[in-house]
Amino acid sequence: MRRVTRWTAPLAIAALSLGTAAPVHAAPSVHTALAARTTTASPTAWAPSGWTPRPATYQVTTEKDVTLTMSDGVRLVADVRRPARDGRAAPGRFPVIVTMTPYNKTLPGANMASDRLVQRGYVQVIVDVRGTGGSHGKWEAFSAREQRDGAEVVEWAASRERPWSDGRVGMVGASYGGINQLFTAAQRPKGLKALFPVVPMGDAYRDVIGTGGQLGLGFVPMWLAAVALTSVLPPTYSGADPARAAEVLREHFGNIGDFQIAMLLEALTGGERAFDGPFYRTRSPLEVVDKVNVPTFVVGGEFDIFQRSEPMLYQRLARRVPARFVYGPWYHIDGASPALGVTIPGTPVPPGPSLQDLMLRWFDRYVREIPDPGLDKDVPPVTYFENGSGRWVKTAQWPPAGTRYQAFRLSGRAVPGRPGSLTTGQGTGGPDHVPWNPFAGLCSRSTIQWAGAGFLKYLGLSCEHDNSQNDDLGVAYDLPVRAPLRLTGPINAHLVVSSAARDGQLTVRVEDVAPDGKATQLTSGWQVLSLRALDDARTVQRDGLIVQPYHPYTKASAKAMPRHTPVAVDVEVFPIAAEIKPGHRLRVSIQTADFPHLFPPLPQLGDSIGKGLKIWHDPSHPSWVALPVSP
Numbered sequence: 001m002r003r004v005t006r007w008t009a010p011l012a013i014a015a016l017s018l019g020t021a022a023p024v025h026a027a028p029s030v031h032t033a034l035a036a037r038t039t040t041a042s043p044t045a046w047a048p049s050g051w052t053p054r055p056a057t058y059q060v061t062t063e064k065d066v067t068l069t070m071s072d073g074v075r076l077v078a079d080v081r082r083p084a085r086d087g088r089a090a091p092g093r094f095p096v097i098v099t100m101t102p103y104n105k106t107l108p109g110a111n112m113a114s115d116r117l118v119q120r121g122y123v124q125v126i127v128d129v130r131g132t133g134g135s136h137g138k139w140e141a142f143s144a145r146e147q148r149d150g151a152e153v154v155e156w157a158a159s160r161e162r163p164w165s166d167g168r169v170g171m172v173g174a175s176y177g178g179i180n181q182l183f184t185a186a187q188r189p190k191g192l193k194a195l196f197p198v199v200p201m202g203d204a205y206r207d208v209i210g211t212g213g214q215l216g217l218g219f220v221p222m223w224l225a226a227v228a229l230t231s232v233l234p235p236t237y238s239g240a241d242p243a244r245a246a247e248v249l250r251e252h253f254g255n256i257g258d259f260q261i262a263m264l265l266e267a268l269t270g271g272e273r274a275f276d277g278p279f280y281r282t283r284s285p286l287e288v289v290d291k292v293n294v295p296t297f298v299v300g301g302e303f304d305i306f307q308r309s310e311p312m313l314y315q316r317l318a319r320r321v322p323a324r325f326v327y328g329p330w331y332h333i334d335g336a337s338p339a340l341g342v343t344i345p346g347t348p349v350p351p352g353p354s355l356q357d358l359m360l361r362w363f364d365r366y367v368r369e370i371p372d373p374g375l376d377k378d379v380p381p382v383t384y385f386e387n388g389s390g391r392w393v394k395t396a397q398w399p400p401a402g403t404r405y406q407a408f409r410l411s412g413r414a415v416p417g418r419p420g421s422l423t424t425g426q427g428t429g430g431p432d433h434v435p436w437n438p439f440a441g442l443c444s445r446s447t448i449q450w451a452g453a454g455f456l457k458y459l460g461l462s463c464e465h466d467n468s469q470n471d472d473l474g475v476a477y478d479l480p481v482r483a484p485l486r487l488t489g490p491i492n493a494h495l496v497v498s499s500a501a502r503d504g505q506l507t508v509r510v511e512d513v514a515p516d517g518k519a520t521q522l523t524s525g526w527q528v529l530s531l532r533a534l535d536d537a538r539t540v541q542r543d544g545l546i547v548q549p550y551h552p553y554t555k556a557s558a559k560a561m562p563r564h565t566p567v568a569v570d571v572e573v574f575p576i577a578a579e580i581k582p583g584h585r586l587r588v589s590i591q592t593a594d595f596p597h598l599f600p601p602l603p604q605l606g607d608s609i610g611k612g613l614k615i616w617h618d619p620s621h622p623s624w625v626a627l628p629v630s631p
Contacts, residue, residue: 049374053357054364056119058083058090065134065237068127068156070149074137077235078127078153079105081118082164093166095193095367096123096157099173100150100180102141104133104230112173112340116356122363123164125157129180131255132227134235136248138255139227142183142204142283150184158191167191170367172359174198174336179285182313185296186288194366195296196359199335202289202309205280205553212526212571213553214505214598215267215274218451219305224260231255270603276553289313295322295366299355301335302327302385303449307523308574311398311490318381318397322366324358325398326350327384327577331454350383350392386486387522388512388579399489402631405543407624410495410588410617414475420617422479422588427622431498431566431614432475434590438605440473441507441594445521450597467511467589468519474591475615478513485580489628490540490548491573493525493588496621498567501610502560503530507594508571510625512578513585525573526594528604529613532569533557539570545626546570560607566616576628588625590615 061084068076082089097117103110111126118124129146131139140146156162158169169191171181178197185195201207208216231252238245267273281287286309296317300310314325328335334347338355353361358379365372380394395401409427414420420432441447443463448456457464493508509524531553538550549570551557561567580586592612600608617623 049378051353051361051372051374051378053353053360054120056116058085058119058121059087060084060115060118061087061089065235068153070130070152072145074130075135076127076130076137076149076153077105077134077237078125079111080164081113081124081126083118083121083123089164094121094123094164095168095170095363096125096162096165097363097367098154098157098169098171099124099126099177100129100153100184101126101173101177102129102132102139102227102231103176104128104233106133106233106236107230110230112177114172117172117360117363120360122367125153127153131252132231134237134245134248136251138251138258139231140259141227142179144282147180147183147187150180151187151189154184154189154192158189168193168367168369170194170196170363172196172198174340175200175332182285182289182292185294186285186291188291188293192294193369194294194363195292196299196362197296198299198340199301199304199306199332200285200298200310200313201306202284202286202313203280204283205276206572207306207309209267209280210274210276210553211598212505213528213531213551214526214600214604216450216597217599218447218597219453221264222452224264228256228260268601270601272555274601275555285309286312286316289316290320292317293321295362297324297358297362298326299335299338300325300327301330301332302387302523302575302577303329303331303445303454304335305332305450305453308572311575314382314398323381324362324379325382325384326355327382327398329385329387331449331457333454334457335454348385348390350385352378384488384577386488386577386579388581393577399628400630403489403628405545405547405626406629407545407626408479408588410477410615410623410625412477414477414615416475417472419476419478419587422477422586422625426619427617427624428619430618430621431616434474434592434613434615436504436592436608436610436612437473438593439595440470440591441597442470443467444470444509444594446524446594446597465520466518467509467521468513468517470591471509471511471519471587471589474507474589476587476589479586481580481584481586482582484582485586486630487576487578487580487627488630490575491523491525491628492546492549492626493571493573494546494626495569495571495590495623496566496616497529497569498564498614498616499529499561499610499612500563501608503528503604503607504561504610504613505529505592505594505598505600505608506569506571506613507591508573509587509589510573510576511587511589512580513587515583519587519589522578523574523576524594525571526598527551527569527571528600529561529569530558530604530607532567533559534570547626547628548572566614566621573625
């Protein structure tokens, strides 16, 4: 019970943080693709090689509020947690694990402290990032200066001047504590040997801030408030050095208005922060991940707020360094839990060794540099959960080999409450009217996933697993499934749309509809109509189809909708891993909002009010969804 209590706080706080390559194959006939079943993936446990985790041999002792002075003179504070015996720090040098957090290292669990690692012979250095906790400076969320801090902290920890360090360093942490690992490693600091980022972000704008071109107001204000709240708690050195504590608190209070509130107001009023640009590119690990040169184990969630980028980060890393990827059926909050040692009842976990054991094994292999010839056999490159079948699948890549893209076209006549159809033939009928409803999405899995990053799941809301009421707020298109249909990878919805308004949004959900009508959302995507322009150089095409569109989302790329004129809009739908069973239906549902997950900047809202949209899908205006059909 002590362990669960210990990690409840960190998970709550961690939840408030902030070249994809699809395989190239010739597309098979739809009949072959729908009937194919995997013969290589297996739900069985990782093959045993005889490896077992080392037993704990130490206690833990902590030296609090150690000062680290950065190259610009700003002082950060750290807690140094050391292996101990009889209550005293054990003599000798040890490998070091660095964790950096904006959520205040003094809060039990928010510091992402790992007794498990320290008890097995690692020193853990936990640092408040600048402008948070007890550290001086100005917090600006992954700024270039903060990224430089990460490299300087690692080199400080690796230095022979530290009497407890043997010069070898790894990094661990969830969410914000996973993201900053990638920024740090991209600078290649001396001594860094391995990473273990849990639920990390890849693209600040597309993942969470401006998803689809609207603002992530279901999550971002809460996250900014959490950082602000934990940054104005009195530092633990307040009693010993009240003048310094008062100075730090003045800095932190001032930063709330200068950064958090200013950022929100600028975005909401349609200013620079409402669009992608240098501010978000600087804060996006995918921009620098190719510079990472140390082994990295990525843990992601299929319903995480960073669901989109976690597979992309793994794909890019796997080209250059030893890498592993575990992708579970988790939200942000429970995505962190298996790797951080929390057992949440009902949370699916991979078979075989726990993720916490794998973290120890990863660091033993790549930080302590202990030979482990069974690692490659025991831990496959990719392990993911297949929704629908309920099994864990092991593969050598993401998406699995043999995945091919197939276009399923919208057809028939769809009205709210009565779906049209999906077909591999030519689409007919339409256009279908999608009514404007700014509150669509409230009764859907999106609310659980984004508005609270998974916390709402504990309320047992029926809408988490049944979107059928929400589907009636727009239109839907169904495909009856007669043989198991496995879908693994990103999706693109290419829709031909017209509107009387200058702007609007498409929300596209991919769902598994059971025979009783229960519609389970498997994934979703969003696109603001005025930001429909594509960056061809970064858009991914496979099997003759756009499968992962890349929109610039810049103010310069914005273009109003032509009145009542059909235009093509590509909607990036986030990755899926699912099997649709025979007798079920695959559904693509479309609405005009995803509230409270997303909210438009006020100018965009004014341009979107109207009677809704029309979806065209006749032979002259084909609309289709590119689905990743796996064997």
